[in-house]
Every structure is written in structure tokens, then in C-alpha cells.
Amino acid sequence: MPTSHGAPLILDGQATAEQIREELRELNRLRLQSGQRPPHLTAVLVGNDGGSETYVAHKIKACASVGFGSEIVRLDSSVTQKELMEVVHRLNQDPGIDGYIVQLPLPSHLDATEVNLAILPTKDVDGFHPVNLGRMALGLPCYKPATPSGILELIHRNHIDIRGMHAVVLGRSPIVGSPLAQMLSRNTTPGNCTVTLCHSRTVDLKEHCRRADLLVAALGQPGFVTADMVRPGAVVIDVGTTRVEDPSKRSGYALRGDVCFEEVAPLCRAITPVPGGVGPMTIASLLQNTWQAANPT
Secondary structure (H helix, E strand, C coil): CCCCCCCCEECCHHHHHHHHHHHHHHHHHHHHHCCCCCCEEEEEEECCCHHHHHHHHHHHHHHHHHCCEEEEEEECCCCCHHHHHHHHHHHHHCCCCCEEEECCCCCCCCCHHHHHHHCCHHHECCCCCHHHHHHHHCCCCCCCCHHHHHHHHHHHHCCCCCCCCEEEEECCCCCCHHHHHHHHHCCCCCCCCEEEEECCCCCCHHHHHHCCCEEEECCCCCCCECHHHCCCCCEEEECCCEEEECCCCCCCEEEECCECHHHHHHHCCEECCCCCCHHHHHHHHHHHHHHHHHCCC
């Protein structure tokens, strides 16, 4: 099997996210110096899903690291749609909260779409509201979805020029795949890619992947992307973070990406690890959106 020349660039999301946090610390220091309060992020957590608990804890810790205020609103898994909507409306009206997120997934009896539509667009720091997605599509100022925005920031800050590249995105979710495909195709930096968006109905999926200069895997299927799907010299972004059982870990599980890292990495020009790649960048983007919410232009 052919390999690329030289070792791949490992796109370190932890280090790049720390750059962003350092910038936000300085901005926040100046904000406080001017007599203003720090930006404030609230997270609504329904039930006790292990993954959601972990993600929210990371977000709260990240806020503390840059001096932002934060809190968790915990709701029992048996909460009704009406009760959850009352919380959303209360957060919309609270002037001390700049932005908030309702952590997904929600228990099956709750309607996430109704919740999403009710979030005030100016406080939608996840960037999921149709107003923000529509403004993004038109190239207008908005809160961009955190994971796609984090991916582009990681590419940009590692000086990878993707202009003119053929980008293949695996997965069409409204949270990652679909908005990322739009953002990659826009006439911006980074951007200006020719984009193919693949999904469960795509025919000849491997052939599409093998033609990619930039391959983004956002499927939630551990180890889906193997060496025979990757073109030598490609840039590979692994968005997957699936928990798999691992008795050797204290937690009893390990995080696995959508890419078989060990066999794919030798082929790549650059690749993200899991964990430590896209995940920290998603949280850094959430902090950037929170800063934007507290400092509207």
C-alpha cells in the first residue's frame, strides 16, 4: 500500500484550543478592567447520561479557565416538555445570561426541535437555531455551529491551505456534516473547497473518499474509515467520539474515532487524533460564541 512522504502532522486540538483560550482570557481581562461583568454561559442538562455529563463538565471547566461565569441547570430525566420549555423561556429573559445550551441528546419523550426553535437566536451559542443557520448560509454575522467552526479554526491555525481542495464530508447531520459542507464551500478563508457530502445512501462511498484531498468523518461509527478509503497525502479530520468498552481504563471505556488512526495516519499529510483533536476545538468555539454573545457588535 502506498504511503505519504514523511510523518503526518498531528493536528493537536488541545494546543490550538489553548491558544484560543489565552486570547479570550486577555479579552476578558480588558472587559473586566472596563467595569463590565464576565460573559456568562448556562448549560441545561436533562437526566444523567454519562457522555452528556462529561461534555457539560468540560464546558464548565473551560469557562472557568478563561474567567467566564457559568452554571448547570440540572433537570430530572422525567421532566415534561412543558417544564423544559419553561426553563428555556426563563433563560431567554434572564439578562445575566449571555448564552446557553441545552445539551443533546434529550430523553426520547422530549421534542428537541421545539426546544431548539424556542431558544433566543441571540443566546443560541450552539448555533443550531434556524436564524443562525440561515444567516450562516448567507454569509451574514451569526453564531456558527461549534464543531464545524472548530474544525475550520484548527485547519486555519495549523496553516493548512484548503483552497481548491476536494473535500469529502461523511455524515449529513444538521450539527456537523451539513453546516460544515456549506462552510467549506464558501468564498472565505478557510474555505473555497469543492465539496462532496456523503451519507448512508451514497453509492460507491469508498471511491468518493479516495478522491478526497480533505476527508472529514462525522458518522459516529468507530473505525469506519480504513486505509483503503484514504488517498495518500490527504488531510483527515476525525469528528467521531464514541464510547467503547475498555476494561483496561479506570472509567471502563475508551473514546474511539470514526477513523482507524493507526493504519490511516501513515498515509496522511495531516490528521486529528481522538481524543484531543476536534473535541477541544468544539468547546473553544463555544467559548468564542459566548464571548460574541456578551459583546455584540
